[in-house]
Amino acid sequence: MSDVVVGKNATTRTGDRVLAVCLVVGFATLIDQAILTVAIPSVRASLDAGTAQVQWIVAAYSLGFAIALVPAGRLGDARGRRGLLVGGVATFSVLSVVAATATSADVVIVCRLLQGLAAGTANPQVIGLIQDHFTGWRRTRALGAYATVAGFAGVIAPLLGGAVVGLAGGADAWRWVVVLNVPFGLAAAVLGLAWLPRVARVAGRAQLDVPGAILLGAATLAVLLPAVALSGGGSASPWSVSAVVAIVVALVVWERRYARRGGRPILLPALLTGRRFATGTLVATFSFGSSLGTALVLMLFLQEGLGLSAWEAGLVGAPGAVLGALCSAFAWRVASRYGRPAVTVALAAVAGSLVVSAALVAWASPTVLVVGLVVTQVVGGAGSGLVHAPNQALTLEEVPLGTSGLAAGFLQVAQRISAVLALAVLGGIVLASVSAGELAAYRHATVVALGVTAALVLASVVASLSDRRSAPPTLVPAPALECAAA
Numbered sequence: 001m002s003d004v005v006v007g008k009n010a011t012t013r014t015g016d017r018v019l020a021v022c023l024v025v026g027f028a029t030l031i032d033q034a035i036l037t038v039a040i041p042s043v044r045a046s047l048d049a050g051t052a053q054v055q056w057i058v059a060a061y062s063l064g065f066a067i068a069l070v071p072a073g074r075l076g077d078a079r080g081r082r083g084l085l086v087g088g089v090a091t092f093s094v095l096s097v098v099a100a101t102a103t104s105a106d107v108v109i110v111c112r113l114l115q116g117l118a119a120g121t122a123n124p125q126v127i128g129l130i131q132d133h134f135t136g137w138r139r140t141r142a143l144g145a146y147a148t149v150a151g152f153a154g155v156i157a158p159l160l161g162g163a164v165v166g167l168a169g170g171a172d173a174w175r176w177v178v179v180l181n182v183p184f185g186l187a188a189a190v191l192g193l194a195w196l197p198r199v200a201r202v203a204g205r206a207q208l209d210v211p212g213a214i215l216l217g218a219a220t221l222a223v224l225l226p227a228v229a230l231s232g233g234g235s236a237s238p239w240s241v242s243a244v245v246a247i248v249v250a251l252v253v254w255e256r257r258y259a260r261r262g263g264r265p266i267l268l269p270a271l272l273t274g275r276r277f278a279t280g281t282l283v284a285t286f287s288f289g290s291s292l293g294t295a296l297v298l299m300l301f302l303q304e305g306l307g308l309s310a311w312e313a314g315l316v317g318a319p320g321a322v323l324g325a326l327c328s329a330f331a332w333r334v335a336s337r338y339g340r341p342a343v344t345v346a347l348a349a350v351a352g353s354l355v356v357s358a359a360l361v362a363w364a365s366p367t368v369l370v371v372g373l374v375v376t377q378v379v380g381g382a383g384s385g386l387v388h389a390p391n392q393a394l395t396l397e398e399v400p401l402g403t404s405g406l407a408a409g410f411l412q413v414a415q416r417i418s419a420v421l422a423l424a425v426l427g428g429i430v431l432a433s434v435s436a437g438e439l440a441a442y443r444h445a446t447v448v449a450l451g452v453t454a455a456l457v458l459a460s461v462v463a464s465l466s467d468r469r470s471a472p473p474t475l476v477p478a479p480a481l482e483c484a485a486a
Helices: 012-047 051-079 082-100 105-133 136-168 173-195 210-231 240-260 275-305 310-338 340-363 366-385 388-396 404-431 439-465
Strands: 003-006 481-484
Touching (some): 012 275, 082 105, 210 240, 310 388, 404 439
């Protein structure tokens, strides 16, 4: 096996293939996250799942995802991304089949957690590969393609899930929904083996901060577990806060000691203290949690509050999701021309759409409400489509050399922490109204939840305004990649 050095200008075919693999992986993992929200009523009926179990089923995937992201990103930087991506997405697919055969809600929860770990292992490699193979506006365009696929996953998931639930019928319809991602996951694994180049190890890249990764994962777990437990009607130990503090202190002490000994800590100061990276991570954190939380809240309200079928509920959000995907495809042009201000304006539009949605839920008749939500979701979808890819490009534009996987891991772990908290808290707010069984109770809970999501987006607007001077992504010559013939 001979090593060859390939530059960006000489690897157009390789870059296209790498991007294709990344898009399939992204679609497989993202459709799984979005499609389950449609099947929640079916899961509740089939497995007799209580509110707490439903919360865990919804949140476990993001919880596992968040724990794996940073260690997997750093491991990809050090040892190569090909094996991690292929292994992660293959394991993810197998676990989907296992989940579909589960006979209890607890088994589904475990499978969702393990799926999240597998997807969290593969996903930083996607962003890392894009970082490795593209620069400047080409990178923004590649991220835009990834965001477009994510948008279409969001479009297809509720429609496909709703159609499957309707066609399959019965309480076990959710089992067919859970395995819909399997063909895409297996295709991603096969294409990854065939098309992803083997990257030769470079001296100095193999150093891993294993204790730091373990402590960071423990800290993430310690933060998120009490939130999910509380939102599901459970209780959190009074020692939870103490555990979080103790783990964080231990992490900081270890990282400082490790750095003094000449190691490269997982909490890399040059990365975490960069203004553009910090700003972009805050924007992604607030906006991502709001986006997933809004989707869950509206799905629950439309189905269990207004009595719409899963298919009908999916249709309400479909136009906005389609427009969001289309906007993602062209967002790189906006980012290349306007930079951070474009992201800020788009976020403000999303915040406005959430405020109007809350007003409609509070006061509109069912017919006006459904039509109005279609319109507000169109505005919100377009805004979201113009946020995610440009924000990622701006955030990762100036990360230190050799840390693209680690940077992607931190960016996504922030998103996943936000997702777990948002899904747990917002889902808990709406599900708590189920016992009341009245439309008025559903309306009140949904208004409160949408108010929280609007506040999250407004926080992202404030964060984005703090970096108004960020220039558009630049086009710079790409460093060569040392690749080995596969």
